[in-house]
Amino acid sequence: MSEYLVQFNNISKFFGKVIALKDVTMRLRKGEIMCLLGDNGAGKSTLIKTLAGVHKPDEGEIIFEDKKIIFDSPRDALDIGIGTVYQDLALVSLMSVTRNFFMGREPQKGIPFFKTFDVEKANKIAAERMGQIGIDVRDPSQAVGTMSGGERQCLAISRAIYFGAKVLVLDEPTSALGVHQASMVLKYIVKAASEGLAVILITHNVHHAYPVGNSFTVLNRGRSMGTFQKKDISREKLLSMMAGGEELDKLEVELKEMDRVART
Amino acid sequence: MSVKSQSIQSKKQTGQDERLKKISPLRVLLNRPELGALGGSILVFIFFGIVAGDTGMFSAYGALNFLDVSANLGIIAIAAAMLMIGGEFDLSIGSMIGFAGICIAIPAIYWGWPLWMSITFAFAMAVLIGYFNGIMVVRTGLPSFIVTLAMLFILRGATLAITRLITGRTQVPGLRVLIEDDPIAWIFATDTFQWLFTWLGKMKLIALRTDGTPLATGIPPSVIWFIALTLFATWILMKTRYGNWIFASGGDKVGATNVGVPVGRVKISLFIGTAVASTIFACIQVLDAGSADTMRGTLKELEAIAAAVVGGCLLTGGYGSAIGAALGAIIFGTVSMGIFYTDVDTDWFKVFLGAMMLIAVVFNNYIRRKVTENK
Numbered sequence: 166m167s168e169y170l171v172q173f174n175n176i177s178k179f180f181g182k183v184i185a186l187k188d189v190t191m192r193l194r195k196g197e198i199m200c201l202l203g204d205n206g207a208g209k210s211t212l213i214k215t216l217a218g219v220h221k222p223d224e225g226e227i228i229f230e231d232k233k234i235i236f237d238s239p240r241d242a243l244d245i246g247i248g249t250v251y252q253d254l255a256l257v258s259l260m261s262v263t264r265n266f267f268m269g270r271e272p273q274k275g276i277p278f279f280k281t282f283d284v285e286k287a288n289k290i291a292a293e294r295m296g297q298i299g300i301d302v303r304d305p306s307q308a309v310g311t312m313s314g315g316e317r318q319c320l321a322i323s324r325a326i327y328f329g330a331k332v333l334v335l336d337e338p339t340s341a342l343g344v345h346q347a348s349m350v351l352k353y354i355v356k357a358a359s360e361g362l363a364v365i366l367i368t369h370n371v372h373h374a375y376p377v378g379n380s381f382t383v384l385n386r387g388r389s390m391g392t393f394q395k396k397d398i399s400r401e402k403l404l405s406m407m408a409g410g411e412e413l414d415k416l417e418v419e420l421k422e423m424d425r426v427a428r429t
Numbered sequence: 430m431s432v433k434s435q436s437i438q439s440k441k442q443t444g445q446d447e448r449l450k451k452i453s454p455l456r457v458l459l460n461r462p463e464l465g466a467l468g469g470s471i472l473v474f475i476f477f478g479i480v481a482g483d484t485g486m487f488s489a490y491g492a493l494n495f496l497d498v499s500a501n502l503g504i505i506a507i508a509a510a511m512l513m514i515g516g517e518f519d520l521s522i523g524s525m526i527g528f529a530g531i532c533i534a535i536p537a538i539y540w541g542w543p544l545w546m547s548i549t550f551a552f553a554m555a556v557l558i559g560y561f562n563g564i565m566v567v568r569t570g571l572p573s574f575i576v577t578l579a580m581l582f583i584l585r586g587a588t589l590a591i592t593r594l595i596t597g598r599t600q601v602p603g604l605r606v607l608i609e610d611d612p613i614a615w616i617f618a619t620d621t622f623q624w625l626f627t628w629l630g631k632m633k634l635i636a637l638r639t640d641g642t643p644l645a646t647g648i649p650p651s652v653i654w655f656i657a658l659t660l661f662a663t664w665i666l667m668k669t670r671y672g673n674w675i676f677a678s679g680g681d682k683v684g685a686t687n688v689g690v691p692v693g694r695v696k697i698s699l700f701i702g703t704a705v706a707s708t709i710f711a712c713i714q715v716l717d718a719g720s721a722d723t724m725r726g727t728l729k730e731l732e733a734i735a736a737a738v739v740g741g742c743l744l745t746g747g748y749g750s751a752i753g754a755a756l757g758a759i760i761f762g763t764v765s766m767g768i769f770y771t772d773v774d775t776d777w778f779k780v781f782l783g784a785m786m787l788i789a790v791v792f793n794n795y796i797r798r799k800v801t802e803n804k
C-alpha cells in the first residue's frame with residue numbers, strides 16, 4: 166500500500182478549445198489537509214470535480230487506495246466516501262433543509278417495495294449535524310431558498326462532512342461565512358483530518374489556508390506550480406505565489422496616490 | 430443581559446428556538462402548492478350549487494357525470510404534474526391516447542388477438558414511447574417542449590396512417606362484445622359499488638329508469654383509477670426517496686446530479702409515467718365507447734398541463750403536488766359539465782379555462798418568489 170490515499174496523476178481536462186487543466190499532479194495522504202490555491206479560472210474547481218465524479222479527466226488517472234478509479238457519476242464518488250462541497254453548493258432552494266441534506270442519499274424505513282423516506286430520522290440528523298458547526302436550524306422543513314448565504318454554505322458543509330467518510334473536498338467553503346462560523350468550520354476540518362480523512366480545501370483566503378493546511382498546491386492557468394510542505398514555505402511566499410502579494414502592495418500604493426490626488 | 434438569559438430560559442422551557450415564530454396552521458397551509466386549487470374548487474362548487482343547484486347537476490347521475498369527466502382528465506393531469514415537478518413537459522399525451530386506442534383496437538378486431546393481449550401490447554408501446562421521449566430529452570439536452578411536440582405530430586400522424594392503411598377508416602368499432610370474459614378488460618370497464626346504487630334505487634333515494642333500475646349504475650372505473658393514482662402519486666412525492674429525487678431533478682438538475690441523484694433515470698421514468706397514464710385513459714375510454722377513434726385525446730395534453738398548473742405546479746419545475754393537479758382536474762371537469770346545466774353558452778368554457786390558468790400562473794409565481802427568496 167502506497168503512502169497516498171488519493172493521487173491525481175498528470176490530469177488534463179479540456180472544454181472544447183479551453184485547456185482547463187494540463188498535466189496536474191497532486192497527492193494526498195490520510196489525515197492531510199491539502200490547500201488548493203490559485204487565481205480565478207486557474208482550474209481548481211475543475212480539478213476537484215474530477216475527483217467528485219462530475220468530470221472525467223481527458224488525460225491522466227486518479228488513484229484511490231491504490232486502485233485506478235473511473236467514476237460514471239458523482240454517485241460513485243459518494244459511494245466510496247468522497248464528500249464534496251461544491252462552489253455553487255448544489256442545493257435546491259425550493260426544497261427543505263432536510264430534503265437537501267439527504268438529497269440522493271435518503272435514509273429509508275419499511276419493507277421492500279414500500280420503503281419510505283425516514284423524515285424524522287433525517288430531520289434529527291440534519292439539525293444535529295448543522296448544530297455541530299454552529300448553525301441552529303430553526304425548522305428543518307424550512308425551504309433552503311429562505312436561508313442566509315452563510316447558513317446555506319454551512320448546510321452544504323455539514324452534508325459533505327456527514328457523507329464524506331474518507332475524503333472531504335471543500336471548494337471555497339468559507340467565502341460567505343462570518344469570523345465565528347469560518348473558524349468553526351476550519352476547526353471541524355482539522356478535526357476531520359485528525360480522524361484520518363484526507364481533506365482538499367480550496368480558498369482564496371491565505372489566512373484561512375495557512376493555519377490549517379499541511380501542504381499547498383498552487384495552480385496557475387491550468388498548470389500546477391508545485392506542491393509545498395508548510396515547513397518549506399512562508400505565509401508571505403504563499404501569498405505572493407497566489408499572485409496576491411505584489412498586487413495588494415501595488416493596490417496600496419495606488420490608493421495612496423488617489424488619495425493624494427484627491428486632496429490636492 | 431437580562432434579555433438574553435430570558436430568551437435562553439424560554440428556549441429551555443418550551444424546547445423551541447426563540448427565533449422560531451409560532452407558525453399558525455393557516456401559514457402552513459399557505460405554503461402548500463395545492464392551496465389555490467383547493468380555494469378554486471370550493472368556489473366552483475359554491476357557484477354551481479347556487480346557479481345549478483336544482484337542475485340535477487348534483488343528483489347521483491349528474492355528479493357521477495362530472496366526476497367521470499374530472500377523473501379522466503385527472504388521470505393524465507397527475508402524471509403530467511409529476512413530470513412537471515421533475516422539470517419537463519410532455520406534449521404528446523393527447524396523441525399517445527389516440528395511439529394507445531388503436532394499439533388496443535386493431536389487434537383485437539383485425540388480427541384476432543384476445544383483448545388482454547392487445548391491452549398489454551398498448552402498455553408495452555407506451556413504455557417504449559415514454560422511454561424514447563425521456564432518453565431523447567436526457568441525452569440531447571433539448572427542451573422537452575420540442576422533443577414531445579415532435580412526438581405529438583409523429584404519434585397522431587402514425588395513428589391516422591396506420592388505421593387508414595389497415596381498416597380504411599378512422600374509427601375501429603366492435604370492442605364491446607370482447608370485454609366480457611376477458612381476464613384484464615374489467616379493470617378498465619367495471620362500474621363498482623353497483624349494489625349500493627341498486628339499494629339506493631330500491632330505497633327511492635336516487636333517480637330510476639322506467640324499468641326500475643337506477644339511472645346511475647355505479648362508480649365509473651375512471652373515478653376509482655383517479656382516486657388510486659392521486660393517492661399513489663402523493664405517497665411517492667411526499668413519502669419516498671424517489672419522490673425526493675423528482676423534486677430535486679426539477680428544482681436544480683446540476684445540483685441534484687452532483688450529490689448523486691440519478692436525474693436522467695428519474696426523468697425517463699416520469700416520461701414513461703405520462704405515456705402509461707395516457708394509455709390508462711385510452712383503455713377506459715375505448716372500452717367504455719366500444720370503439721377507438723384516431724382523433725381521441727386531441728388537445729388533452731394542454732388540458733392536463735393546465736390542470737397541473739392550476740394545481741400549483743411551477744412551469745420551471747421542482748414544485749407542485751399531485752393533489753393539486755387532481756383538484757385542478759376536478760375544477761375543469763366540473764365547469765365543463767356544469768356549464769350545460771346553466772344558461773351560459775358552452776363556448777365560454779375555453780374562456781374560463783384560459784382565465785383560470787392565467788390567475789393560477791400569477792398566483793404560483795407569487796408563491797414561488799415567497800418560498801425561494803431570502804427575505
Ligand SMILES: Nc1ncnc2c1ncn2[C@@H]1O[C@H](COP(=O)(O)OP(=O)(O)OP(=O)(O)O)[C@@H](O)[C@H]1O
Nearest residue numbers: 180183185203204205206207208209210211212252
Ligand atoms: N463546463 C465548462 N465548460 C467550459 N469551460 C469550463 C467549464 N468549466 C470550467 N471551464 C473553464 O475552465 C477554466 C477553469 O475553471 P475553474 O472553475 O476550474 O476555475 P477556478 O480555479 O475554480 O476559479 P474560481 O476561483 O473563480 O472558482 C475556466 O477558464 C473556465 O472558464
Ligand SMILES: [Mg+2]
Nearest residue numbers: 209210252336
Ligand atoms: Mg472555482
